[in-house]
Amino acid sequence: MRLSQLVSSIQLSHQLYHRSKFVFSPSVNGLLSSVRRYCSDGDGKDNKQGRKLNSTVPLNNSAIKLLLKELYKDNGFKHKLKVHKIEDDLLAKVARKFRSKAISKNNRELNETFIRVRNGEDKVMALWPYFLKYAKKEYPLIGCIKDLLYHSNFRSPVSWYQEARNIAPRKIIYHAGPTNSGKTYHALHKFFKAEKAIYCCPLRLLAHEIYRRSLEANVKCDLITGEERLYVDPNGFSSQHVSCTVEMANINEHYDIGIIDEIQMIKDDLRGFAWTRALLGLCAFELHLCGDPSGIDLIRKLADSCGDEFEVQRYDRLVPLSVQKNSFDGKLSNVTKGDCVVAFSRKELFKLKYSVESKTDHKCAIIYGGLPSVTRAHQADLFNDPNNDYNVLVASDAIGMGLNLNIKRIIFNSLMKFDGLEITSLTPSHARQVAGRAGRFRSDFNIGEITTLFVDDLPIIQRLLDTPIEPIQRAGLGLTWSDVELFSYYLPEASFTDILDLFSNLVKVGDKFFICRNEEFKNVAAIVDTVEGLLLKEKYIFCLAPIDHRNPLMSSAVLKFATHVGKRTSITDASLKELIPYPFKMPDDEEKLFTLEAVYDILDLYLWLRFPDYFVNYHEVCRLQKELESVISKFLASPRKRKIVSSSAYRNYRSNTVKFPFKLSSVDEREVVSDVKKRRS
Ligand SMILES: Nc1ncnc2c1ncn2[C@@H]1O[C@H](COP(=O)(O)OP(=O)(O)OP(=O)(O)O)[C@@H](O)[C@H]1O
Numbered sequence: 220m221r222l223s224q225l226v227s228s229i230q231l232s233h234q235l236y237h238r239s240k241f242v243f244s245p246s247v248n249g250l251l252s253s254v255r256r257y258c259s260d261g262d263g264k265d266n267k268q269g270r271k272l273n274s275t276v277p278l279n280n281s282a283i284k285l286l287l288k289e290l291y292k293d294n295g296f297k298h299k300l301k302v303h304k305i306e307d308d309l310l311a312k313v314a315r316k317f318r319s320k321a322i323s324k325n326n327r328e329l330n331e332t333f334i335r336v337r338n339g340e341d342k343v344m345a346l347w348p349y350f351l352k353y354a355k356k357e358y359p360l361i362g363c364i365k366d367l368l369y370h371s372n373f374r375s376p377v378s379w380y381q382e383a384r385n386i387a388p389r390k391i392i393y394h395a396g397p398t399n400s401g402k403t404y405h406a407l408h409k410f411f412k413a414e415k416a417i418y419c420c421p422l423r424l425l426a427h428e429i430y431r432r433s434l435e436a437n438v439k440c441d442l443i444t445g446e447e448r449l450y451v452d453p454n455g456f457s458s459q460h461v462s463c464t465v466e467m468a469n470i471n472e473h474y475d476i477g478i479i480d481e482i483q484m485i486k487d488d489l490r491g492f493a494w495t496r497a498l499l500g501l502c503a504f505e506l507h508l509c510g511d512p513s514g515i516d517l518i519r520k521l522a523d524s525c526g527d528e529f530e531v532q533r534y535d536r537l538v539p540l541s542v543q544k545n546s547f548d549g550k551l552s553n554v555t556k557g558d559c560v561v562a563f564s565r566k567e568l569f570k571l572k573y574s575v576e577s578k579t580d581h582k583c584a585i586i587y588g589g590l591p592s593v594t595r596a597h598q599a600d601l602f603n604d605p606n607n608d609y610n611v612l613v614a615s616d617a618i619g620m621g622l623n624l625n626i627k628r629i630i631f632n633s634l635m636k637f638d639g640l641e642i643t644s645l646t647p648s649h650a651r652q653v654a655g656r657a658g659r660f661r662s663d664f665n666i667g668e669i670t671t672l673f674v675d676d677l678p679i680i681q682r683l684l685d686t687p688i689e690p691i692q693r694a695g696l697g698l699t700w701s702d703v704e705l706f707s708y709y710l711p712e713a714s715f716t717d718i719l720d721l722f723s724n725l726v727k728v729g730d731k732f733f734i735c736r737n738e739e740f741k742n743v744a745a746i747v748d749t750v751e752g753l754l755l756k757e758k759y760i761f762c763l764a765p766i767d768h769r770n771p772l773m774s775s776a777v778l779k780f781a782t783h784v785g786k787r788t789s790i791t792d793a794s795l796k797e798l799i800p801y802p803f804k805m806p807d808d809e810e811k812l813f814t815l816e817a818v819y820d821i822l823d824l825y826l827w828l829r830f831p832d833y834f835v836n837y838h839e840v841c842r843l844q845k846e847l848e849s850v851i852s853k854f855l856a857s858p859r860k861r862k863i864v865s866s867s868a869y870r871n872y873r874s875n876t877v878k879f880p881f882k883l884s885s886v887d888e889r890e891v892v893s894d895v896k897k898r899r900s
């Protein structure tokens with residue numbers, strides 16, 4: 220048989236196989252024998268039909284391909300793939316490469332095995348060990364996937380914190396109630412009286428407040444946040460009390476009393492893992508949790524699995540809260556002393572501030588997340604002080620947690636929120652959190668009131684506030700340094716980004732947990748992965764830092780800082796000033812203000828990173844921050860060119876922007892408004 224005949228014979232047998240799949244269902248062996256009959260080097264000497272081959276002549280390419288096809292169909296092979304967790308997409312990649320390798324015929328043992336299979340002296344599965352060896356060489360992950368799967372099994376995070384388990388049973392007291400019901404107040408009583416205690420909360424500003432209140436109560440207390448460490452002891456020795464942001468909670472120290480404030484944040488998509496860690500890991504004999512009642516069931520289950528005691532103390536609002544019958548009907552001129560207008564974008568907030576200031580005699584304080592925390596505190600003080608003209612506040616939901624503000628009435632300008640990734644409608648729990656700022660106990664107002672700027676939002680806010688908050692089902696978990704370290708031990712060549720992707724793909728969690736979103740983490744990882752000389756641990760620390768990668772100024776700062784660390788050179792305040800617009804100028808408009816806010820965040824990052832050998836000018840950078848903060852505060856205080864927005868113009872503006880999309884009958888806790896997104900985009 221000539222070569223061309225052979226090839227067409229093979230093609231014929233192949234086609235026959237495919238055509239006959241349903242008609243004759245030929246067995247694998249049947250096809251193998253057709254390979255054996257037709258495939259040899261082409262001179263046909265040994266190919267007489269029905270005769271067993273005993274040739275040492277290598278197979279041609281088509282025959283190799285055909286045998287490989289049979290291998291991939293073999294049930295034994297499919298079983299092995301499952302055992303080694305090689306899934307279809309990976310199989311496709313490996314198979315392509317393995318075929319080229321087999322065709323190149325430069326592996327003598329493999330060639331001989333092909334020949335033996337062709338001759339019927341071996342089964343097709345004899346090729347498996349070569350396939351696996353090759354697959355592992357090309358994709359090292361295959362060699363360790365079982366181990367990695369074992370290590371990415373996050374079904375029992377309770378067992379990660381042995382130190383805390385050793386002191387079980389801890390006594391866990393859940394202070395459950397609506398906003399402004401005295402939960403934190405009661406937990407703090409225990410904190411002040413304790414020999415040794417820790418207070419953990421979501422905001423730097425709150426941590427500051429508790430630090431200040433402790434000192435006022437003559438309790439020596441340190442302050443630990445990502446950016447700041449203030450020790451009462453001049454030599455920097457720790458005090459017995461500490462107020463910290465929850466991510467900074469020290470789980471290696473033993474305390475008599477621990478407080479975790481705003482425990483419902485355990486369900487937060489981005490930061491929930493920090494609450495889970497504090498809850499499971501704090502070594503406190505008595506642990507006080509403050510939050511709304513939605514977390515009770517979940518925390519009870521978690522406490523059970525920790526072997527801890529659990530009790531609930533319930534609270535009612537100290538000041539009643541009611542939704543008004545009428546909206547403002549678009550007229551900002553209706554604002555009075557003690558009003559707070561809530562909106563969810565910086566530009567909108569400034570528009571509101573100028574509008575209120577132009578239509579009334581009130582001055583407007585402003586609070587939103589992008590402002591430096593000192594500025595926020597300063598604005599809160601201005602608003603709380605009854606002896607000035609700052610009678611009205613415009614604010615984002617940054618006021619939504621724990622802050623004590625002298626608010627009589629909350630006026631929602633909008634019920635939509637953009638979190639940087641998507642536009643979402645306000646959830647019932649979020650609405651309550653913000654609305655609950657009205658009528659604080661012992662403030663000037665003995666009732667809290669809620670309304671909306673626009674009439675169509677009023678029934679919706681009523682509905683949101685009436686909707687029971689769904690019980691929290693799951694607690695957040697995140698990637699820890701020891702996970703990263705372990706993955707890199709198994710896959711030393713993998714980049715940091717690869718490790719993160721792999722982790723996301725492999726990790727399995729129990730039904731009481733979820734993995735927090737880590738887009739920010741991955742975006743920073745993509746930046747620092749490009750930097751030479753940076754250790755994996757250093758990359759990990761960069762990723763933990765509070766970095767808004769959407770801000771280009773911040774991204775270039777991250778790259779610059781990482782490059783310095785990679786080159787083992789220090790970043791002085793002089794080199795920092797090259798990166799930022801210095802000296803700071805009073806901004807002309809809000810856009811320039813937003814740039815200054817980004818600069819403030821860069822200075823924060825410098826303080827946060829705190830690698831002692833490289834970020835060497837801590838105090839100078841603190842001074843720069845103060846200087847910048849005073850420029851920002853001056854801008855906010857300066858009389859701006861006021862845009863006079865008439866009610867009808869404002870109403871038109873509103874009707875062209877999105878409306879709240881819910882049907883009143885279907886208010887859903889986590890509905891994402893996709894059609895709104897489309898309209899906005
Ligand atoms: N029994 C009390 N005696 C005096 N002041 C109290 C008492 N309970 C609460 N307060 C004060 O009332 C205000 C609200 O209390 P607290 O901050 O503890 O409420 P909360 O339930 O934690 O609210 P949020 O959910 O907003 O954090 C605080 O200023 C607090 O000091």
Ligand SMILES: [Mg+2]
Pocket residue numbers: 402403404480509621
């Ligand atoms: Mg509180």
